[in-house]
Amino acid sequence: METISENISTFLSFTGFANATSGHLIMILIGLVFLYLGIAKKWEPMLLVPIGFGILVGNIPFQPGFQIGIYEDGSVLGYLYLGVVKGFYPPLIFLGIGAMTDFSALISNPKMVLIGAAAQFGIFGAYITATALGFNASEAGAIGIIGGADGPTAIFLSSKLAPDLMGAIAVSAYSYMALVPVIQPPIMKLLTTKKERLIRMKPPRQVSQTEKIIFPIVGLLLTTFLVPSGLPLLGMLFFGNLLKESGVTRRLANTASNSLMDIVTILLGLTVGASTQATTFLTPKSVLIFCIGALSFVIATFSGVLFVKFFNLFLKEGNKINPLIGNAGVSAVPDAARVSQDVGLHYDKGNYLLMHAMGPNVSGVIGSAVAAGLLLGFLG
Amino acid sequence: MKRKFVLFFAAVCALLPEVLQAQGIKAVRINEVLVCNDSGYRDAYGVCGSWFELYNTGVKTLSLGGCYLTNDTNNKKKYRIPKNAQDATLAPGAYAVFFAYNEPSRSPFHVNFNLTDTGLLQGGRAYLALYDQSGKELIDSVSYVVSVQRPNISFGKLEGVADAQWQQLETPTPRAMNHFSNDMSRAEIYQQKDPHGWIITLTSMSVVFLLLVIIASVFKGTGSYFKKKARKADASAKGAAPVKKPAAPVSGDMDDEVTAVIAAALHLYQNDCHEVEDNGFNLQRTFNQPSPWANKVLNFRRTPIRKN
Numbered sequence: 210m211e212t213i214s215e216n217i218s219t220f221l222s223f224t225g226f227a228n229a230t231s232g233h234l235i236m237i238l239i240g241l242v243f244l245y246l247g248i249a250k251k252w253e254p255m256l257l258v259p260i261g262f263g264i265l266v267g268n269i270p271f272q273p274g275f276q277i278g279i280y281e282d283g284s285v286l287g288y289l290y291l292g293v294v295k296g297f298y299p300p301l302i303f304l305g306i307g308a309m310t311d312f313s314a315l316i317s318n319p320k321m322v323l324i325g326a327a328a329q330f331g332i333f334g335a336y337i338t339a340t341a342l343g344f345n346a347s348e349a350g351a352i353g354i355i356g357g358a359d360g361p362t363a364i365f366l367s368s369k370l371a372p373d374l375m376g377a378i379a380v381s382a383y384s385y386m387a388l389v390p391v392i393q394p395p396i397m398k399l400l401t402t403k404k405e406r407l408i409r410m411k412p413p414r415q416v417s418q419t420e421k422i423i424f425p426i427v428g429l430l431l432t433t434f435l436v437p438s439g440l441p442l443l444g445m446l447f448f449g450n451l452l453k454e455s456g457v458t459r460r461l462a463n464t465a466s467n468s469l470m471d472i473v474t475i476l477l478g479l480t481v482g483a484s485t486q487a488t489t490f491l492t493p494k495s496v497l498i499f500c501i502g503a504l505s506f507v508i509a510t511f512s513g514v515l516f517v518k519f520f521n522l523f524l525k526e527g528n529k530i531n532p533l534i535g536n537a538g539v540s541a542v543p544d545a546a547r548v549s550q551d552v553g554l555h556y557d558k559g560n561y562l563l564m565h566a567m568g569p570n571v572s573g574v575i576g577s578a579v580a581a582g583l584l585l586g587f588l589g
Numbered sequence: 590m591k592r593k594f595v596l597f598f599a600a601v602c603a604l605l606p607e608v609l610q611a612q613g614i615k616a617v618r619i620n621e622v623l624v625c626n627d628s629g630y631r632d633a634y635g636v637c638g639s640w641f642e643l644y645n646t647g648v649k650t651l652s653l654g655g656c657y658l659t660n661d662t663n664n665k666k667k668y669r670i671p672k673n674a675q676d677a678t679l680a681p682g683a684y685a686v687f688f689a690y691n692e693p694s695r696s697p698f699h700v701n702f703n704l705t706d707t708g709l710l711q712g713g714r715a716y717l718a719l720y721d722q723s724g725k726e727l728i729d730s731v732s733y734v735v736s737v738q739r740p741n742i743s744f745g746k747l748e749g750v751a752d753a754q755w756q757q758l759e760t761p762t763p764r765a766m767n768h769f770s771n772d773m774s775r776a777e778i779y780q781q782k783d784p785h786g787w788i789i790t791l792t793s794m795s796v797v798f799l800l801l802v803i804i805a806s807v808f809k810g811t812g813s814y815f816k817k818k819a820r821k822a823d824a825s826a827k828g829a830a831p832v833k834k835p836a837a838p839v840s841g842d843m844d845d846e847v848t849a850v851i852a853a854a855l856h857l858y859q860n861d862c863h864e865v866e867d868n869g870f871n872l873q874r875t876f877n878q879p880s881p882w883a884n885k886v887l888n889f890r891r892t893p894i895r896k897n
Binding site: 416 | 819
């Protein structure tokens with residue numbers, strides 16, 4: 210009888226109820242909020258549902274030592290998390306992004322590339338802020354990349370520069386990417402006049418297939434010769450795009466942009482979510498990272514919109530750019546471009562900005578990958 | 590103008606390898622020196638002799654063949670590394686170790702001097718230098734006091750840091766990265782130099798802008814080329830079959846949309862790709878891969894039928 214009661218008490222000590230802390234409960238609550246936003250509000254469900262569920266998985270309380278937790282050696286979750294720790298999921302995601310992205314908006318109007326550069330102020334604004342708040346240079350570099358609004362790049366860089374902060378950085382980057390439709394419109398409206406919002410831009414010209422094939426090849430050579438440390442991301446991005454545009458590797462492009470992308474997104478989302486184990490995640494540093502992340506998004510949107518307004522000073526009437534596409538310089542593809550479109554349509558029902566905004570948007574992807582390469586080169 | 594540009598471009602291309610090679614040799618540094626080697630690193634003859642290490646800090650593979658090594662300030666060409674010596678090429682970030690116990694016949698990596706020779710400089714100091722292939726231009730040098738050298742303790746510099754200081758290495762690291770007990774990471778060095786992050790910010794933003802400006806310029810160029818090409822193709826097509834300007838539609842004439850519909854219908858008809866409409870439903874069976882796992886009938890238990 211005594212043995213049975215001992216067994217039961219041992220069993221109870223193993224259960225999640227016995228090991229739960231307030232931290233676990235807070236994180237589970239956050240996970241549920243993510244799931245609610247993803248499922249009920251349909252905000253970036255592809256990201257928020259795996260991450261939200263991952264947060265639940267990562268915060269089930271347990272007794273350490275049984276190779277269960279994501280940070281325990283030999284655990285299954287730990288093996289899946291290796292793709293994040295060693296940084297091989299992000300380049301695979303970039304392969305898929307390349308295979309899905311149509312760069313013709315950028316090729317047809319190359320000056321849009323510069324808007325993507327302006328939005329990178331978010332990265333370096335966050336870097337300086339993080340340095341001022343006492344983070345060391347490597348940590349500040351990893352935090353700064355949140356401003357690029359690029360989840361895979363943030364994971365890639367933080368895995369190299371600040372592995373301890375990767376969970377907070379990844380969750381912060383993905384959360385703000387999902388919140389792009391909430392964060393950006395007020396800033397866009399604040400910085401533009403009604404007249405500017407009504408600017409109609411010339412439709413982009415049709416781009417030939419040859420140009421589309423040349424773009425990834427020349428793009429790769431130009432970017433990686435100047436910033437070789439960005440090779441894992443840029444190489445895969447342009448490779449994926451060549452698969453799509455060459456027209457002779459349709460099956461590979463389909464796999465890269467569908468099956469492979471889905472598999473990696475599932476693994477990445479789930480493991481990033483699970484990495485937010487309360488014991489390692491709920492720290493003052495994580496809260497600071499979230500605040501700096503929000504600030505970096507605001508800076509990126511500000512600088513993108515203001516740069517277009519500045520650029521317009523030098524453009525002739527008729528060639529002016531609608532400043533509402535300035536926000537799209539962050540690399541949240543295509544959410545940021547969709548925000549430009551929505552805000553543009555709100556003021557003029559016939560002003561479709563999506564194609565124009567895709568130019569700075571994809572340029573933002575290249576820009577943030579280059580910025581990540583530079584930070585890695587300097588601080589890695 | 591175009592011709593001049595092409596000539597200039599060709600000249601740059603022709604000179605580029607020379608310039609890069611010259612820069613490559615200058616990227617070599619004396620990286621580590623062990624004067625008293627008692628029981629450490631041995632050469633292929635099993636000898637624990639004094640040695641020094643060269644390191645390629647550049648980004649290009651280069652050849653040390655033809656360069657000069659010396660321990661004599663008056664004789665810059667004391668030891669010439671054989672031009673075609675095997676393994677004399679250094680990849681970026683690679684090391685070459687030379688033994689210095691005056692046995693040059695043993696291999697190209699055995700020099701004809703000792704690292705303990707003093708008297709050539711004052712104060713018991715010895716000297717080691719690397720000169721380029723002309724023997725005139727100094728690439729790197731180091732001088733040290735021989736008497737303070739301890740057995741099996743080398744001195745070296747942190748790789749890849751421009752103004753790195755010579756430091757002692759308790760554990761010599763021939764052909765490997767130097768490790769110092771007080772090593773600072775690159776991030777720490779940057780943090781010391783740039784505590785607020787402004788320098789990295791300015792540098793990185795400039796590079797990002799520069800790169801994207803280059804991309805924009807390149808694709809502006811290719812864009813105008815392709816636009817011109819498309820315009821030419823259009824013009825030649827028009828020249829081949831001049832299109833008559835259509836007369837303005839008058840009452841009773843067909844407008845453009847009707848013409849387009851008729852043309853499309855004719856095209857579909859002539860190419861036999863029109864849809865056959867036989868006033869009936871055209872039901873197509875969807876093809877699913879048959880599998881017992883997907884078969885509902887096989888997956889459900891049948892309700893037993895009671896037989897009276």
